[in-house]
Amino acid sequence: MVQQSIQTTELRNQLLHSYETTRMMTNTLVEPLETEDYTIQSIPDVSPPKWHMAHTTWFFETFILKEYSESYRSFHEEFDYLFNSYYESVGSFFPRHSRGLLSRPSIDKVRRYRKDIDEEITRLINEADEAILIEIADLIEIGLHHEQQHQELLMTDIKYNFSINPLKPIYRELDSIETAKASPIEWLSFEGGLVETGINEGNGFSFDNERPVHKVWLEPFELASRTVTNGEYLAFIEDGGYKRAEFWLSDGWSTVKNQAWEAPLHWENKDGEWYNFTLHGLVPINKEEPVTHISYYEAEAYASWAGKRLPTEAEWEVAVRDQPIEGNFVEDGVYHPVASVKKGEGQLQKAYGDVWEWTKSPYMPYPGNKPLDGALGEYNAKFMSSQMILRGGSCVTSQSHIRPSYRNFFAPDKRWQFTGIRLAGDVE
Amino acid sequence: MVQQSIQTTELRNQLLHSYETTRMMTNTLVEPLETEDYTIQSIPDVSPPKWHMAHTTWFFETFILKEYSESYRSFHEEFDYLFNSYYESVGSFFPRHSRGLLSRPSIDKVRRYRKDIDEEITRLINEADEAILIEIADLIEIGLHHEQQHQELLMTDIKYNFSINPLKPIYRELDSIETAKASPIEWLSFEGGLVETGINEGNGFSFDNERPVHKVWLEPFELASRTVTNGEYLAFIEDGGYKRAEFWLSDGWSTVKNQAWEAPLHWENKDGEWYNFTLHGLVPINKEEPVTHISYYEAEAYASWAGKRLPTEAEWEVAVRDQPIEGNFVEDGVYHPVASVKKGEGQLQKAYGDVWEWTKSPYMPYPGNKPLDGALGEYNAKFMSSQMILRGGSCVTSQSHIRPSYRNFFAPDKRWQFTGIRLAGDVE
Amino acid sequence: MVQQSIQTTELRNQLLHSYETTRMMTNTLVEPLETEDYTIQSIPDVSPPKWHMAHTTWFFETFILKEYSESYRSFHEEFDYLFNSYYESVGSFFPRHSRGLLSRPSIDKVRRYRKDIDEEITRLINEADEAILIEIADLIEIGLHHEQQHQELLMTDIKYNFSINPLKPIYRELDSIETAKASPIEWLSFEGGLVETGINEGNGFSFDNERPVHKVWLEPFELASRTVTNGEYLAFIEDGGYKRAEFWLSDGWSTVKNQAWEAPLHWENKDGEWYNFTLHGLVPINKEEPVTHISYYEAEAYASWAGKRLPTEAEWEVAVRDQPIEGNFVEDGVYHPVASVKKGEGQLQKAYGDVWEWTKSPYMPYPGNKPLDGALGEYNAKFMSSQMILRGGSCVTSQSHIRPSYRNFFAPDKRWQFTGIRLAGDVE
Amino acid sequence: MVQQSIQTTELRNQLLHSYETTRMMTNTLVEPLETEDYTIQSIPDVSPPKWHMAHTTWFFETFILKEYSESYRSFHEEFDYLFNSYYESVGSFFPRHSRGLLSRPSIDKVRRYRKDIDEEITRLINEADEAILIEIADLIEIGLHHEQQHQELLMTDIKYNFSINPLKPIYRELDSIETAKASPIEWLSFEGGLVETGINEGNGFSFDNERPVHKVWLEPFELASRTVTNGEYLAFIEDGGYKRAEFWLSDGWSTVKNQAWEAPLHWENKDGEWYNFTLHGLVPINKEEPVTHISYYEAEAYASWAGKRLPTEAEWEVAVRDQPIEGNFVEDGVYHPVASVKKGEGQLQKAYGDVWEWTKSPYMPYPGNKPLDGALGEYNAKFMSSQMILRGGSCVTSQSHIRPSYRNFFAPDKRWQFTGIRLAGDVE
């Protein structure tokens, strides 16, 4: 009993700490914004910053306070409609593509909403009895991982919103410019065989889509020691990459033509020189940096041009899972990938952070997978069609958010995330 | 010489006065807004409030300062691209339908822009020699009339932006609710014949599209003493007005079906009762008020249902031009049409203010009309296709802006302006 | 009584004759087609040839047989749905833009339909008693004018359908190529004043939209002796006509950019030379021929470039109405405009035939105009918005179909009709 | 040497025989069509019958005659542009969605084209020397399998074209109506483990996408003995299947709402009763027949409602590959699925024919897969994104075309093929 309460107290403290830290991180990330920046939505894919701030709050309100708090009173009855993203079983929701048409609630009101819910959650953590505490601990954990996902979107959405503005706003000035050179690519071999990937419950936090551990047969394969650089990608462009159908999937080629793609997103050609729109402004392309803001179609076409292929998600996971989770993350405050420098002979560089790595695996449930019960079952499972898996996290992912089994996913034409390429190959 | 300088001084003072008054009116109208309200654009037809504030400023900068001021330095080189509306001969411009995607410049920066240009214009008025002063006087006058037009759009755009927000923001609370009853319609007869309409230069300010005076033959006609009320329009709705093709132009009927129109814009049906979204919030329909926010198609269909027709612009002008310019204008601070009460036997009521009155006249140049020279020739002339004339001003028009010859014009499907119906008929 | 029966017999014979002649003309025009040509619809504006053939037949069936024939039995119950064009008061109709998706009824079946209805109409004409005969005489007349309108559309629709086929099918080979030179333009002056235009019932056939005679005030004006040639239009193109916004209405300029217009419809540039797709195949541009297949926007822009303007419909009618109705019509079998050669000093050339002449008059009802009663009231009146008047007929109009008061109308962006330009000007 | 020539003669005869048989099958299938039916394309997914007939011919012309025949002369130089479907490396091609806008070439000309190419191919088979013969044998085989694929599309495209016609044309009358009852579903268990699927070259004809044999790990699973019936699917509909988001993938649910789906394609509800548009006309739903014309989204939603799942393609292949290739195929001339009757205890029914069975496997390359060299490498590989695998063939597939390793694929929203559902489940 005494021992239990010590554990309970520890759990309370740990929850309070991670809740406060994660929620504060959101506030830190929006600090450079002006009031007007919180409201706009420059394409349907992105959401206004204030929407992210309210939606992550709505998540705690809806899945925790409404269920477990007696003192809870609805902050505003329309917020359920405005800030539900896509949970059909919770109720109807405001159309996603129109989120940028709403000036109200103002960011001040959204901040009050966050504060109000934060106080309620804090009180609940402090006051819940042990049984409830254990129950809500899981929900708070998922709510915080959810918030971290939206922190990443916040950064890529701000970047996109700024990019289409002729004034080219700067999110944050960079003190110094990185000058490292990327190490040459090495090819690391893996023997494959009947392996296991995925994760089971009870081994730290995981989303339902990463579960369960399951067997996969892999042929021997090789993986590049680092991701493709801007310089390498430029060679593809200069070899007519965007003009030769032969490298492209049929859907990819249609997209290239319809969208008039000639380079990665956020690249701009001025008088024959390529520039890169970054969160620190428009800068000349750095050839040593990992290429980023490319679609699956472009990753696939590049691999085809290079005579290689993308890895499967199982290959990636098997190759990477013994690496330490280190890299260039959102906590580093760079918000841009940096050149990959060799760590040692025959080692994978930058498996985590910098850029998400497209795999050739469509996003499908693992054998034996069970989505969560209730509304949270909609979190991941219903998106399992026509999307591709990405692995490893990026320069705007939280270090505490990523892990070997983590499955990110986007449609094959999306480019506004920090996405890149690590090549793989067959070994005969 | 002495006399001249007195006149010049008077001109200077008068320009300074009207410049300051009109520019300040814009500031007054946006006072109730929150910072976020300045940035949004809920449909392509409307513009963000801060865009109106910057564009009207750009107008003075471009057509006056750039030409006549020696001290003038560009406030921001991109503003020419951002705040040119449609003047092809001035240069390229940011796409109209994307104006709401720009968080920068912030409203603070736009206010500094306004202040900066105001100072430059004031200095120019104060310091210009007599010859220049006379030249810029005309341009300042057109700039101020231009600003008044955008003040009207500001109000209708704010209204539209607010209307689509589930939170139904209120622009300004109303102290008291109007309770007057509309007088019964009387039919006033006019004999027509060979009349003159339009205006010539030198008779007070006019836009180029109102000129010159020209002859028109009119058959005898009659005009309703007041505009159609909500109550009368409701009878049209209840008689199946939006369900019976027989009353509608072919394009109008397609629009009714494609847009699923069932009532004027800003009407909402809750449990069988009609409500009206106004700048003071959502209120029950007042049957005595003039119906507003209807398209030309609806005006035409209503007239057809009522066995009447819309007037031509020449009929309207001939009938109205001896009336005093009185009515419910933006200066009255009501921002909504009010019931029309009889002024005296056989008199036209509310020819000005309250609601713009659709005419059956397509917007075309008058015989002998000459657009202005230079870029300002684009102000009006190039829009002369597929638009219909409206007359009389509305509850968000400035009293000093309207006159008998004033020609407003919109495409026949537009409804977000304060537009209404005055019926006409043939007299045999 | 005896005298009456002679008149009746004459009326019967005359109706039989014109019915047979006009209906046969349709058959003659489709003779060069292959079976597959009858079914396609290459853009929503055009209709499949077999649809025109069935719809004109449906017109007689619906407005005459259903009302007046006792022996009439419906040929096929679905035909009312399939071949009603736009008469809302008759019933619902198959969507216009999908007419080309229907392989059935086959053209054989449509021919049987035509034959069946022709027999019924013929029997009705032969057997109707005098009172009925007089009643149906008007309806047959309108039905035949309707058929003539569709004969014109048949030709322009076939031309469009053929034009988009890479095989460039030829409708009919031309025996010889015309080589005449266009006469120089002369400017003919007209004094204007208070004139009358339009027509009253009882003065030969007219559509309801041409009625009644009404007064119009005209300032003095001048009219070009002939229409603009390809050579003259080419000078406009070569002077940057399609690249300089200054000449264009705002809607026109948008259309130029959105549709990537660089020349009239059916012009093709191969290695720097302009070719013209005609009903006799692809031929080099003949500079002497009237320019055709241009929109109102292009006509207006050309006039602006030329320092002139388009005539109003009243100016056109007043200037032309004393001319004989002569010209290059569908009966001539050329199906293409030919060079305009001077007839005599100070004479208007080619007022009729060759190309429809855009006027600057929007299509609106004349003062005192009354549409027909019943469903036929939908024939013209409901299209009176956002369309412009054309006058004079074209090389695929029937000579017996055109007259001074005839009002054709199309939206200002349409180009697939044989449309051209006659310039006008003010006379001071 | 002698022996070789006997083998060569045999090969020649066998090629002549299969070429003639397969090509003739196409002619047989189009026999019921009227001339107009050959030209239309009612949605972008379908192609006009004459296009299929010409494109399959172009395939032989392009990949065999152009390469191997000395006597070959191009039949028509534009046909390469018109009848290339999607081979970028062959050259440009006419836009797919506009195939129905071309009346020419006429079906007569297309028949002459087929005849001409047939004669050339026959001559080549007869006259080629042994080395060439062996080379072209593979190409002819792929050309004939290609033709069989288009025969299937021909039938589903004709069905779709007919379905949207209000006249509801009948492809072929049925002599008698099937009345069998579907046997109850049995669940057959399979143990899984490390299995091999796919096929290697040299084991009869296969497409490149079926190769090579490769290892896959399968958990134990069960498979339904037969496919889902109309009756079972109706229960899903009546339980609100199309109105409850909970069963659907997110993309599927959007499609249901945007397309207003309420039932499978070709189902029609008249006065509360469901009818099925078939190639023999509109008939009441037969509850015993396999449900067909459903999308992957619907198959997945049904499985979710039923508490089961779809099989993977590896599960399907392992379970089915020892079954005889028997069933209801295009050769049976029924062109519609028929009720599935039990063959014996614990046996899979109807693994082949009737309806293609959606699997939950996205269409991706097998490990170690190599597309064909040259233009034929575009046949399959470039479509490997955002499509799902179907297995087993349908009632309009040729019996000689299908095999255990055969991979069909369509986007998850497509419904115009004869597609159905066989449920699977996990076995614990």
Ligand SMILES: [Fe+3]
């Ligand atoms: Fe979320």
Ligand SMILES: [Fe+3]
């Ligand atoms: Fe403006």
Ligand SMILES: [Fe+3]
């Ligand atoms: Fe018609």
Ligand SMILES: [Fe+3]
């Ligand atoms: Fe093909």
